[in-house]
Amino acid sequence: MTQLPWLALSIERGSKTPIFEQICTGIRESVVSGDLKEGTKMPPTRVFATEIGVSRSTVITAYEQLVAEGYLTSLRGSGYTVCALGDVELSSGLSRIVALPEQEETRPPIPFATGLPDMRLFPHRQWAKAVARVCRTNPQAMLVGGSSFGNFELRKAIASHLAEWRGIDASAHQIIITAGSMDALEICMQSVIDKGDVIGMENPGYPPLHHFAQAQGLVPTYMNIDDEGAQLPSGRILPDLVVLTPSHQYPLGGAMTPNRRVDFIKWANAHDAWIIEDDYDSEFRYAGRPIPALAGFDQLSRTIYVGSFSKIFSNALRLGYIVVPEGLLERFRNTMARFGQKASYMPQQALAEFMSTGEFYRHLRRVRRSYGERRKYLLERLHREFSQYGFFRDHQAGMQIVFHLDDGVRDKDIARLAQERGIVTRPLTSTYANAEGEGEDGLMLGFCGYSEEELGQALDILKEIFEGLSSA
């Protein structure tokens, strides 16, 4: 237990409460008790870290948390200062604030959590401008005016986005705005299949989809992945619907070959089955030409296309979309009439303007560059320092990389050790639908949400974990 003379701050190392949270609690209590007065400069992160014997990033995390909570302010170049308490409640309210460990929830994403954009790079002011413009010119458009398919301006913007970026020639009338991509998948299933129908899913694949299909009473079948992509359904029970990630297989990362695509479309035509193309992160390719969507290839005859904005906006907007083949429009219209739109209407008009003014694309180009650099950094270090533990395949795309482990090391063991050390390495085996223990061992390493410094620190930890394992 470390006791700082000037702060009633005690750090218990054995505790379940993470150290940065203990620091937060200590500082909060000192602010509330008045030991830390308004305007007091906090010790520099480096100094403080040394004094209490923790890493500097732990102190930064704690300070930033307290900035977010309004206990501290941070001015560029002048460190952290204690705020006026203002309307922070001192009596009962506060005892609750201190007692209830809410702070763990507001911390930024931890490397190598997957699928998360870096919202620190987001052009918040440009987005605010787009929203403010709607407020000024067309306030109603935030709350009313859409059909059950969503805001028409946004649907038009998505249609031209898809034409230009994904090779899909769809009219705005075929586009449905959804509350993210899981909502989109749910709407598709409600529209084209029934309880008891057979659904084909990739294996390994996206676990929430596996769970959802089961919860919906669908019969799951699985398609293994080979060098060309998902394998065609075979066997006695053929699916009525398959869900594919042809541009960038989740989680392995490869693109489906043109031949395999043709085979899937032919198969679907022959068996009167439907294909859902989950194009979850096609925005991010770092080299080569973009791979057109299967739905464009298929001319939308058998393929229902699902896209999402969560790779750009994080979960803040909760918006995704479906491109519905003409022949299915009536069914989707019935689904939407029956269950209603689950998407928030408010961001839709602003997003349409954000896209049509080009801000969306400026941001996309900017983050693609940043993410590309982070990815390069990660791959170089993996290549240089981790090749004795496994290997990776470079698909030049996406927001994460799978580091395949050599025999003898279990990804779940690494994940457990990583968690103890405060980092996240999602085990590849958790994306297999099979019974426990099957599937290839690997670590899914998300790289978009973290600076090179943050990635570097996490890689140092990961290296120590591997070294610990091999010396054990």
Place this chain on the structure above:
Amino acid sequence: MTQLPWLALSIERGSKTPIFEQICTGIRESVVSGDLKEGTKMPPTRVFATEIGVSRSTVITAYEQLVAEGYLTSLRGSGYTVCALGDVELSSGLSRIVALPEQEETRPPIPFATGLPDMRLFPHRQWAKAVARVCRTNPQAMLVGGSSFGNFELRKAIASHLAEWRGIDASAHQIIITAGSMDALEICMQSVIDKGDVIGMENPGYPPLHHFAQAQGLVPTYMNIDDEGAQLPSGRILPDLVVLTPSHQYPLGGAMTPNRRVDFIKWANAHDAWIIEDDYDSEFRYAGRPIPALAGFDQLSRTIYVGSFSKIFSNALRLGYIVVPEGLLERFRNTMARFGQKASYMPQQALAEFMSTGEFYRHLRRVRRSYGERRKYLLERLHREFSQYGFFRDHQAGMQIVFHLDDGVRDKDIARLAQERGIVTRPLTSTYANAEGEGEDGLMLGFCGYSEEELGQALDILKEIFEGLSSA
């Protein structure tokens, strides 16, 4: 076609556009063109109504709509005056409001569809101001900064709302922002019960809840409604969780008596069961004192409170909330960590400001007055012209009234005939969980979303349907 010399206002009686909207459009255009200058006094509602040959309430609705939109102001005792246009944009914005490209899908709600607020009365400009303020002062707050429980400012605003309006003493830390009330119910179930557990639901009740419980693999039991509210669970299989609407039973409309409330809380304590209080439309009481929430009564020991903003904002924001008893916080935290927030983050900060600046309450008072008048109009006509077909109980609350049918008339027959005539009368029997054909016959008549004129036309049609049935 009536042409006012001083206003380029033409009323087409045969048009599909309601007359009050035609008035709004005419006045809007005159303000924008400059024909109606800032400070101009509008003709008194009575005079204007006579001049163009419509009812006074139609004119009032139109004027109030334009007040909400910021075209007119209303000063007590001195009528309506034209506002300064300020930053309303004159060209494209306005034409959009008038001519939406997707008429077939954007048609307004049809009487007597239930549970829908009248978004024509919504103060769009005030809402836009709250949003614009966030854009200006704290753009990040639209996309980042919340915990998995949501934006903290909004949670504080909800806590003080609940303290003042619903008698619930909860800290902001106990409040979770959800994507509407069904999402809230889903989160509650994921947190406190498991597949195979028993859920007690009111009968009649909210059909989506019945369906959802079944889809979740829960074992349903039903509680009938008597004069005191839902009856206590009895029988061999006792629920682990009951869902109640104690302030205003859905769909019948009565409030649960204090005795029954005490019984439920005692029952839950004795059986280690949980109560979800679905307080879906408690904002709307038209007489008498507000009925405090069960959760306040219970001091949140056994009761999980669920509220929603959809009765104010329609579905546009998709926001609801849960108040979690202290003892359950850990479980809810795990649920949110596991499944993530489904609520759109973007509106949350703006909504917090909309509430804390009082705009929310000004709007609530205004619509309560309008809805109260619409309700009065509906009940008077039901009483005067429909008593030979059935009866209603006046609970002085809510957004709809149940018109119970005399023996021999089936509500589903009326509903079918109504649909053929272009109106909506949801059959009460559809809210019973029992097999087809059981339950009391009645018509659920929503009255909030429609002007007296619109209600009047729909009542004329309904009357013809009843007359047709009795003469047949």
